[in-house]
Amino acid sequence: MSKSAISKLAISTSAIQKPFGFKSAANQSRFPKTLLASALALSFMGAGLSSAQAATSAMPDAAKLAAGVEQKVIDWRRDLHQHPELSNREFRTSKIIEKHLKSLGLEVQTGIAHTGVVGILKGGKSGPLIAIRADMDALPVTEVVDLPFASKATDTYRDQKVGVMHACGHDTHVAMLMGVAESLAKVKDSLAGDVMFIFQPAEEGAPEGEEGGAKLMLKEGLFAKRKPDQVFGMHVTSSMQSGMIGLRSGPAMASEDSFTIKVKGRQTHGSRPWNGVDPIVAAAQIITNVQTIVSRQVDITKAPAVVSFGAVNGGIRSNIIPDEVELIGTIRTFDQPMRADIKVRLAEIAELSAKTLGATATTEIHPGYPVVVNNPELVASMRPVLAGVVGDKMLIEPGLITGAEDFAYYALETPGMFFFLGVTPKGTDPEAAASNHSPAFYVDESALKVGVEAMTKVALTALNGQ
Numbered sequence: 265m266s267k268s269a270i271s272k273l274a275i276s277t278s279a280i281q282k283p284f285g286f287k288s289a290a291n292q293s294r295f296p297k298t299l300l301a302s303a304l305a306l307s308f309m310g311a312g313l314s315s316a317q318a319a320t321s322a323m324p325d326a327a328k329l330a331a332g333v334e335q336k337v338i339d340w341r342r343d344l345h346q347h348p349e350l351s352n353r354e355f356r357t358s359k360i361i362e363k364h365l366k367s368l369g370l371e372v373q374t375g376i377a378h379t380g381v382v383g384i385l386k387g388g389k390s391g392p393l394i395a396i397r398a399d400m401d402a403l404p405v406t407e408v409v410d411l412p413f414a415s416k417a418t419d420t421y422r423d424q425k426v427g428v429m430h431a432c433g434h435d436t437h438v439a440m441l442m443g444v445a446e447s448l449a450k451v452k453d454s455l456a457g458d459v460m461f462i463f464q465p466a467e468e469g470a471p472e473g474e475e476g477g478a479k480l481m482l483k484e485g486l487f488a489k490r491k492p493d494q495v496f497g498m499h500v501t502s503s504m505q506s507g508m509i510g511l512r513s514g515p516a517m518a519s520e521d522s523f524t525i526k527v528k529g530r531q532t533h534g535s536r537p538w539n540g541v542d543p544i545v546a547a548a549q550i551i552t553n554v555q556t557i558v559s560r561q562v563d564i565t566k567a568p569a570v571v572s573f574g575a576v577n578g579g580i581r582s583n584i585i586p587d588e589v590e591l592i593g594t595i596r597t598f599d600q601p602m603r604a605d606i607k608v609r610l611a612e613i614a615e616l617s618a619k620t621l622g623a624t625a626t627t628e629i630h631p632g633y634p635v636v637v638n639n640p641e642l643v644a645s646m647r648p649v650l651a652g653v654v655g656d657k658m659l660i661e662p663g664l665i666t667g668a669e670d671f672a673y674y675a676l677e678t679p680g681m682f683f684f685l686g687v688t689p690k691g692t693d694p695e696a697a698a699s700n701h702s703p704a705f706y707v708d709e710s711a712l713k714v715g716v717e718a719m720t721k722v723a724l725t726a727l728n729g730q
Contacts, residue, residue, distance in 0.1 A: 323724050324454055326653070329447035330717035336446070337712050341439035342413040348402030348428045348435065350419050351466035352476045354379040357400050357438065361463045364442050368449040370461070377480040381463040385448055387727060391457025394726045395492035395678075396719060397478075397671060398434070398441035399467035405429040408703045422472070431705045433500035433687065436712060438463060440498070443716040448723060457727040460492055467670055478670040487677055494642060494726055497671045497682040498719055502697040503662075504686025506708040509650050509718060510662040511683040513643040515567070518596040519603050520632035520668030525550060525591040525614045527578075529623045534583035544578060546623035547589040551576075553617045557609050562602055569606060570596040570666055596666045598635055634672040639679035646681060649725050653718045667700075681722075685715045 340360070349357055358379045365372045365383035373382045379400070406427025407415045417428040430436075445461050462481070470476030475483070504510055527547045532540025551573055558569050571593065578589030595610070597603040611627040618625035651659045662684060671682050688697040689708040698704035 323728055324451040326447070326717050326721035326724060329450065329720055330443070330713050332450075333443040333446050333716060334713045337439045337443040337716060338709050340442055341435050341707075341709065341712065344435035344438055345411075345430050346413045346415060346417075348415050348417055348430045349400075350404065350421060350428060350471075351401040351468050352378045352470055352474055353419070354400045354465045358463070358465075361400075361438065361442065365445060365461065368446060370445070370449070376484050376486065377465055377476055378474075379465045380481050382486065383445060383461040383463075385445065385452055385455070385459040385461070387455030387457050387459070388453035389456040391455070391727055392493040393458045393460060393490055394723060395460040395462055395495040395674070396441060396444060396723060397462040397464055397495065397497045397674060398437035399464045400434055400438055401466055401468050402428050402434065403431045403468055403701060405431040405701065405703050407431070409706055427703075429703065429705075431702060432468070432700045433705070433707060434467065436500050436687070436707055436715070437498065440712055440715045440719065443712075444719045444723065447716065447720045451724075455724075455727050456729070459723060459727070462486070462674075464670075478673040482673055482677065492678050494639075495671075495674045495678050495680045496719065496722055496726075497669075497674070497680070498715060499669070499682070499684050500687045500700075500707060500711070500715070501684045502686075502688045502699055502702075502705060503694050504660070504684065505688050505690050505692075505694055506686055506711040507654060507690075507714045508658045508660060508686035509654050509683055509714075510660050510686070511638070511643060511647060511650060511681075512661050512664075513638055513640045515598040515635050516638050516662075516665060516682060517636035517669050517672070518568075518570070518598055518664070518666045519600075519635045519672070521595040521603070521607065522630040522632060523593055523595065523607075523610060524628045524630070525593075525625055526628075527589045527591065527614075527618055527623055527625045529585070529587060529589075529621075531587040532585050534581075534585055537585060540585050541622045542585050543587065543589040543618075543623050544585065546618045546621045546625070547576060547578065547591055549617045549621065550591065550614050550625060553613050554610060557606055557613070561609060562606060567597065567599040567602060568664055568666070569598075569602060570594070571606065571610065572596075596668070598664060600635070603635075633668040633670045634676060636669050636672040636680075636682055637675055638681050639675070642679050642681045646722055646725065649721055650683065650718055653721055654714060683718075685711055685718070687711045 358381050361381045362374050370383035370385050404421040404426040407429040415429045419428050466476030527543040529541035529543035557571055573593040575592040579586040595606055607629050614625040614627050674680055687707040688694045
């Protein structure tokens with residue numbers, strides 16, 4: 265509303281109050297609400313606002329917009345689920361996205377970070393730029409869910425033929441963001457700002473020897489021309505019932521670093537271990553001693569931490585002590601200084617543990633994703649928006665999640681908010697449901713409409729400030 269209209273409204277309201285003796289809040293409270301409402305309605309009309317203009321100024325109905333694309337979103341999801349593609353190989357998926365965004369009249373860029381697609385929707389009014397991201401890649405997992413659109417796809421992963429499945433729900437992320445794009449395009453004239461739709465490849469990690477994901481999109485200039493004022497993301501999860509939303513302020517998902525420790529000894533016959541240096545025993549000592557990092561050496565009252573070994577490789581026969589053993593593992597933290605400290609301690613423990621047995625150990629850290637940190641101010645402003653979609657009881661604050669997400673890179677550049685959408689059917693215990701990354705991962709498609717509505721309403725609020 266313009267300043268002149270507000271001024272007219274104030275004068276008009278004052279004129280209405282005087283005949284009824286409005287001199288105090290107490291007097292105003294005795295004025296019949298229906299008459300006051302009528303008076304205010306008249307004052308709005310006196311200020312030059314017709315009922316049609318008032319309707320135009322109101323925020324578009326996110327629920328109606330989501331309902332209008334619900335079946336399309338389900339159809340897209342089923343098609344993408346049946347045709348999954350591994351990281352940096354999302355060629356078919358990107359073509360589908362490109363075609364849809366162009367049909368909506370968006371400015372579309374393709375080929376960023378190999379297969380990424382970015383669409384820009386220009387609003388009818390000037391305002392901020394917000395970004396919304398969905399990831400596109402599937403996993404080397406063979407599906408066991410009995411669905412008419414179950415994946416039968418296969419591909420090569422680490423030189424092995426594997427099944428391919430959307431076992432983490434990225435098919436739903438793409439489909440929902442396509443629905444959000446269509447919904448916002450329908451009301452673009454009312455948008456006070458612009459929207460960047462980011463369809464990102466390789467969230468699960470680029471193939472060996474390649475770059476990919478959010479980090480590469482940013483490296484190739486995703487935010488170079490115009491950095492978004494805010495960035496939003498959403499992830500489906502089996503850990504919550506269908507239609508629930510989880511939102512946490514501050515650190516929400518862990519950083520992830522992997523490591524490789526090579527333990528070198530001296531090969532000998534298994535019957536004469538004193539003639540060599542046993543790297544298997546040294547590796548066992550390293551594994552045991554590393555457990556004290558979290559249990560005894562870092563302050564886990566400040567933030568949780570996890571150090572896990574996922575592979576022990578070494579030896580080929582029962583009677584041969586090998587020259588070398590390789591240990592592979594992961595580090596998960598929520599605090600940057602703690603993250604750096606654990607890396608140092610890990611290398612020291614490996615080196616010294618091996619040395620006591622005459623072996624050597626070298627540690628290589630493979631830096632992974634940073635901590636996903638949700639901007640507290642952004643979360644505070646959007647929490648009631650999401651509660652308006654699902655209700656207070658269906659909006660929860662989840663605990664810290666030790667899984668990692670490369671959405672973290674976007675949130676390092678600009679205020680970000682990442683929330684979770686439950687997809688486990690009501691009546692099923694989420695604790696018993698197959699987790700994300702499981703070959704039995706299952707999505708209740710009724711949740712997709714909730715996701716579209718939630719993200720649409722978040723975008724409308726971020727742009728129109730209502």
